[in-house]
Amino acid sequence: ISGLMRATFSTASGRQVQGGSTLTQQLVKQVFFPPEEANKRGLSGIPRKIKEIILAVEVERMYNKDQILSLYLNESPYGGRRNGAESAAQTYFGKKAKDLTLAEAALIASIPQNPPFYNPYNTAGNKALIARQHTVLDYMAEQGFISSKEAKEAKAIDIISTIKPQTEQLEGIKAPHFILMVRNRLSKELGEAVVGRGGLTVKTTLDWRIQEKLETDMKNFFATGRPDSVRISNGAATIEDVQTGQIVALVGSRDFNYGGFGQDNAAASYIQPGSTIKSLVFAQLFDVHGGNQPTFGSGSVLSDENIDKLYGAQLRNWDNKFMGGITIRKALSYSRNIPAIKAAYVVGNGSAQPVVEGIRRMGNTNYCRQEENAGGYGLGAAIGACGTKQTELVNGYGTLARLGVQKDSSSVIEVKNNQGETLKKWKDSSKQAVDSQSAYIVNDILSDRTIGLHGYMGVPGVRTSTKTGTSDKGSQPKDLWIVNYSPALVMGVWLGNSDTSVVGTSASNYAMPVVRSVMSFAHTEVYAKDGRWKPGQWYERPSGIQQVGGELYPSWWNKKQNNSSQKMTFDRVSKKKATSCTPDGAKEEIDVVRTTDPLTKKESFSVPAGYDANAEDDFHKCSDTKPQISSISVSNSGNKYTISANVSSGTHSLASIEIAVDGKTIKNASISSGGTQSETVTIDSAGSHSVTVTVRDSAYYTA
Template identity: 35%
Template sequence: MALKKSSNINHPRKSSNVHVTKSGKKIKLNTSLTDKVKARRDEKALRKAERLSKLPKGRFKRILYRLHPKQLKEYWFSREGRLMALKIVGIGIVSVFVLMIGVFAYFRKDLPNLRDISGSNIGGSIRYFDKTGETLLWEDYDAVKRIPVKSEDIAEYLKQATIALEDRDFFKHGGFDMKGISRAAWANVTGGSTSQGGSTITQQLVKLSQDWSADRSYTRKVKELILAIELERSYTKDEIITGYLNAAPYGNIQYGAEVAAQDYFHKSAKDLTLAESVFLASIPQSPSFYSPYGAYFNEENSRGETGNEALVGRMHYTLNIMHEMGYITEDEKEEAKAVDVLATVHKTESKYHNIKAPHFVLAAKEELEKKYSAETVNRSGWKVTTTLDLNLQTIAEEEVASGIKQVEKQGGNVAAFTAEDVETGQIVAMVGGPDFTNTEFGENNYARTPLPPGSSFKPYDYTALIESTENTGAGSVLYDTQGVLPGYPCTNKSIPKNGGNCLYDYDLRYPGPITIRYALGGSRNVPAVKAMLIAGVEKTIDTAESLMNASNPNSYGYNCYAPDTVEFVTANEAACYGSSSIGDGAYLKMDEHVHGLATLSRNGLNIPRTYILSIKDATDKTTYEWKLEGGTQVVREDTAYIINDILSDPNASYLATKPHTMPGNGGAWKVAVKTGTTNDSKDGWMTGYTSKYAAAVWVGYYNRTKEMSGYMETMTRPIFQNWMKRAHQDLAPKDWEKPAGIQTLSAYIVRNSISSGSRVPSPDKDLFPSWYSKTNSSNQKRTIDIISGKLATECTPALAKKEETGGTATQYSSDTFVDGTSSSTTNEQDDLHKCSDARPSVTVNRSLGLANSYTLSATVLPGTHALNGNEDKGAGKVEFIVNGEVVGSHTLTGQGLYSINYTPTTSGNLSFTARVIDSAMYDATSNSLTISVIALKYNGNGKFSWTGASGSVSVYPASGGTPICSNSSCSVANPSFTGGSVYARDNSNASPVISASD
């Protein structure tokens, strides 16, 4: 049976994606995206297979085959080659972009944020002003002299000249110039140098502001480029050019246009002319060569030009560019070229040229450096307003200049002065030496040099004693007697230079028990050392330092050194002993000492001492502003007030001339005063304070190698007293505020003479702190002889008697070095006066002086006792008395004639007598004389009348000479005296008169 043939046999299945054209060509169509992708992959694989079939086997052999010159062109111009080239370029672009981002990120992470383009980190001149902020004291510069200014304070010519010379496309680029970079890169490649130019002004500002001038590496250039781009995005073009002109180098140490203008032309940058602007713009590329202040200005460069010649050529070139850019006209260009700018350049001046109050300013700088570090200060460009009061500073300088003459007479050559405003802690005046320009020691600031304070330290001794003990006040007793004390074995009572080892007083007198008031006022050494030892040496020094500088951790303090120490550094310090209580072997600084006294004046409140009121940066932004702080109570108010009261008591002071009051506006100021003299007479001090100002004077030889002669007060008092007087004369007086708890209690009475200046007896009541609770008073009344300090007798003269209530020294004693069995001599009777003593005598006379004056005279003779004083008795005196009123007196130096000039203030018969009081307080009164005083009256028409004369008179002109008229009824026919003063005398020449005028 024959099989039926299938219709599908030998007929392949027709694909659904194949299309046959009329010509019979088959076209394969993709019916889906997947098919399309697959088809392309297959086609690519087929082409690759065909290409590889023509190439050697192995990857490396194929690379070598393609590098063959015959194959290069064929491949790279084929479709596959072109695609490969596109891939390589794309990958390269992406790679470079990623690389640039990486490089930017790598370098940017270590770069600063350019928030300030003033160039402050390269330094700038610090300007110091007085307290008003108006008077410039000094422009300070160390390695950099620079004063940043605002855009409007810089001449447009200077901006234009700089742009023309440094960066013509400044207003076109975004921080860098590709043409300049390319040109520099090509030069560097061909020349092998990385110093070829190409930097824009923006890039130069970055370099200056980051202090990269010495770094010429490629990495620095990358960093510079990054910051330049950021700078352009953050600031305007005007801000950038201003920043550059404030930072550009214009000479040796001159940075910035303002300093350059001031130094070269003595004018501000805003006032520069075109020629001057071009001159300055030509310098920054090479200041050492182009600047007249530069080190190589007079040397030749590689082209054989000196700096002078090259500078002129560069200026002319700059003017040509400015003309091309349209900044100036042809006429302006030629006029500027004709100007000899170099002839107008000023010479450089000393760093301290025109400095005012130099020692004060340098002390203020020292305070700044301690607060901010020297590096910060030197790079700041700040405007510093100080605490200096120019009026008070001028007074200080005048008084030091006047007083130095006396210092030189006594063997010294230096005087220093410091004053502080008590209310604020501000140093208002400082003179560190008499002549800042002295080449040997003028710049030494003795107000900031460690110096031994001598007895001026003693207020701190007694402050510590009262503060640290329970029952010590101004009326308490310490014994001023020689004896064994720690550090003083006292086996030989000779003076130290003769081998003595006792503590001794300056006058070699030891009056026994004395009060704290008279011990401090009399500047006694023995009680002062005892005060420190009782309170404790460390406690006393801690108290002193807390008063002087508790608020200032950078202070010097009070330090002891071995004898003959020259360098006052920590390595040379020695332990302090009792001798430091009198400034022996110990040192402090004057301004800190003054602050310690000011703290006492504030009743123990320590506020920070300062030289600085405010600091402003170059943009006038306030960096620091002083504010009065509450302070720290370092000693109790009672203690400080008692010390203030003692030091301002003229009766307790040993000084013969008393600077304890100063005239003020509407009254008198009380002044607390303490002097100081070192044992070797190399230092003299006078310190003191009111409730307004504290001040100190020191005198000596510049290196402390010479002793001075005479009394230190002769040198120090005029400077101190005159400054205090002038500083307070227009101020209303204000006393220290008395604490509520201060007690006024009975006190030991000092009757022995302490010194020629102190007045005894001391008061029977005195000040004690609120915590004082000791019962020490006695209600027993006694009549005391104030001369001997003993009980008065019937022979004691009335003037020497005083009724008092008081107890013994033992009852008031705070002296732990004396046992409780000691007593005063108040139970002994006066043995100085005898009932048989003869009194002194006095007779008087009077004679006519010129016009309406008398010369009143008294002849004084002694009785039993001397008229003048001695160690135990004060000097006597003679008083001139008219109508019962004392009109003049003299302290007696011995027997003889004493006289005064007296001008009557009333007419008629006046009674004139004299009284003499000798050193033992015996007195006597003279005979009486009558003074007839005429009252003259002018009646007009040349006629005079008078009262107080019995006979005829003569009328004289005020200047004396020939009488105007002379008779019983004095008249003048043609008066020639009209408008002048006249006087009359009776013709017996016995009476002066009161002047009269027509």
């Protein structure tokens, strides 16, 4: 009581606060009071102190001093999940409490006053911990428990170096990268003091079935030696449930127990995402509308061309080529850089900030934060020139999979303290980051297996969308990315090296074997059996989407505002614009859409796949010679008439011959060489009849 009164008087008079707790009160505080109340100081802590005294009196009536001391030692927190001196002894020194040396026992006795800080694994607090250990030894010497010589010898021991490695404390823990990530998140949300005390019951979002499969496949993938053969030493993967935004599986390295960097969590580290960021950029482009702004769909054209002068630096594609006027479907499927830069230019009206803010709204919360703090970023952010966390990139793709709805990435469902009180509980949160039509069009493009490299990136039995990406160090690739997703799950994989050194391949789909195996299992063996996914499941097309010439456009797309249609004559052989040398038989008229590039202001044309509106027929030459028919003869036997034609090739090889009588074809056959071609026909009616022979070569010249 007197100690409490001294503390109260000191607080009221403004002096330094004094403590007023007995050992029994310390025990009562640990057992009966939550951290937020137990840690109150000054006047706000007086009600708790009074309760402590009352409860302490009851405890001392029930237990003797030795029992109370035993309870205190067994209940005291010693950092992390460790409660009790025995647990601390095993954790930090690998021995029973009764076998501790003087120096070890003094160190452990120093921890309970502030476990999160004095925890030996908290290196920032090691100096203070040693000072406190020395104080404990001094007190013991002063009170006659040890000699001054023993205290001095104990102080001389480098006790910190004898602490067991923290990694040993994690042996046998399931999903260690995930668990440590959860702990770090909770420390930030609830405070290190709360988490450090231990005693929390945490229910996470992890699905062990998928996690186990992911860990096994990742280890097996590296065990094959294929990654090592192309100088890839590490990898990380994150899988998110689309409906909730909850992380169901995560590995932060090739193997947590791998030497050197195995314990580092690359899934929560900043790494440039390369072209995987482009999907989030084009979703925003499709969202653009209002006023006189141009509007876009998958068939809109953004020319892939040299824009170095406008961009202010050299900008190239992965293959050092330009594809010219291509649709956005092609631009995203073939991962072209220039169209993505142009898309960001339109979204931000020349500034990169709006598109980066949009990427953050979609779930990639910290995209470009490091660059922003270091002085800024440019339009290169549209092609992955900023750092991101894998968990956040996956959440951004989850927004696409939710048709534009963003849900915060989460790893914890519920947290309770040792009093059974709920400290944290997951709540569903949703906000529309981009329009559902815009997200649907991106999903459709990335699921198109007929274009780009998508044909190699399917998951057996599961319809998914896929995007790959590569980031470079100089001119060499260093990070390989792939994101694969369905209406049920999103999976992102990174491959590279923890020291950021370059890898020996630019094949960003290198991790596809892992993706294919895990995503197939997760859908068919877990989600299907849980009733959360059905074979063939896909997104319902949002109302309003327009389909023009096989391409998709949002409801606000205005064909007249953005472009004009016209007919253009092409050569059917070269698929380029016809010239005066193109034979009539090779000409075909096609409807094309003329558009104006938003950055260069040049006109370009949207044409069917394979056609080039920016080049002229270079296959046919005006000097070409046509095939020839040197003679046609008719002979008969009764009403059986045999028609024969002698044909020869010109510049190009022969392709076909057609023989008709009175306008009715009696022979239409492929031929490859000249000579006599014959066909017999029965003619019963008397009178004159017309015979027509037409021969065509491979260049569509006819005779």
